[in-house]
């Protein structure tokens with residue numbers, strides 16, 4: 383139980399990091415509290431195909447999506463059709479398994495059914511107390527990587543940071559869902575999903591993932607209203623539930639994602655888009671920076687906070703630029719009232735605006751649309767608040 387690196391959490395991010403460090407000949411333990419990788423599912427599984435430039439798992443795609451239908455609080459809709467595959471829907475449990483399978487092939491040691499209970503500094507490194515097969519054991523390592531998701535214990539143990547928001551979410555995968563399977567449906571409004579939105583993500587063969595996140599409050603209650611009397615009702619009237627999913631989306635921009643001998647990555651570090659709650663692509667890109675810093679630290683035998691800070695700088699200057707803008711968009715979005723949503727629908731419901739979104743929309747880089755839309759429709763500024771501030775210098779150019 384003595385390793386070079388211990389990674390807590392066998393989600394996509396932990397699997398990626400563990401595999402790539404082990405592939406370079408280091409001893410890596412990948413610790414996961416559940417006995418089955420990928421369970422329980424806590425995700426809509428909507429990602430862009432570029433995720434597969436980073437990880438395996440193409441065979442886990444169950445549907446392709448080329449647009450979205452967005453519904454206003456009063457039930458008006460806007461249809462965006464990119465006429466190309468904008469996103470794919472994966473079987474999330476199988477997707478996680480594909481990544482962890484590769485990590486094992488790359489030489490990492492998986493400790494499934496092993497819950498990390500405590501972490502602390504010891505003997506020039508870290509030690510993690512785990513519960514495994516009903517017993518407590520201690521794992522030691524030079525480096526600890528917390529890829530342990532939204533409620534990250536690693537971030538708590540080493541006082542790294544806490545998310546600014548954790549948005550509660552609830553989702554049900556259903557069979558017998560109506561509607562065009564090539565389009566995601568999005569529902570906005572204070573009575574539907576205050577502070578965020580509701581969705582139907584078509585997952586192939588008449589299935590759909592019907593869910594929502596809210597800024598705060600009881601996500602299940604809002605979900606129930608959305609499907610019983612709300613905007614999703616028409617699409618799920620004859621649908622049957624298959625799988626229930628509850629989880630939280632962490633948002634915020636951490637000032638620090640490291641400590642001596644420690645880094646946190648993925649949801650554990652709030653590397654999630656404030657515009658959609660998607661964390662797989664951003665988390666994996668940050669995982670590349672985390673891996674590079676870990677390999678460098680192992681080579682130099684330097685695990686000081688100063689060395690670990692390279693990771694924080696690398697991700698915040700690259701992926702972080704988009705995440706910062708997305709968080710600002712979220713913080714403007716949560717202020718919108720239903721009346722303002724309707725006014726925004728008036729502004730967007732024009733061929734030129736729809737064409738800009740269809741041409742330039744990209745769910746991994748949503749902020750790129752901002753300045754184009756604003757040039758076409760300057761009245762958007764009134765609603766954007768601080769959301770568009772990070773993009774304003776580009777308007778002059």
Ligand SMILES: Cc1cc2nc3c(=O)[nH]c(=O)nc-3n(C[C@H](O)[C@H](O)[C@H](O)COP(=O)(O)OP(=O)(O)OC[C@H]3O[C@@H](n4cnc5c(N)ncnc54)[C@H](O)[C@@H]3O)c2cc1C
Nearest residue numbers: 391393395415426427428498531551629648649660661662
């Ligand atoms: C309702 C909902 C819908 C979503 N939909 C999408 C979507 O469509 N597209 C998208 O890109 N993102 C989506 N997300 C976000 C996405 O699920 C996360 O961003 C992603 O899972 C983050 O990956 P991760 O590897 O960082 O963490 P996780 O996938 O959360 O993995 C963390 C792992 O750590 C393990 N762990 C935690 N604590 C311990 C411990 N003490 N000991 C041992 N193991 C531990 C957990 O069991 C888990 O396996 C959604 C989230 C929610 C809540």
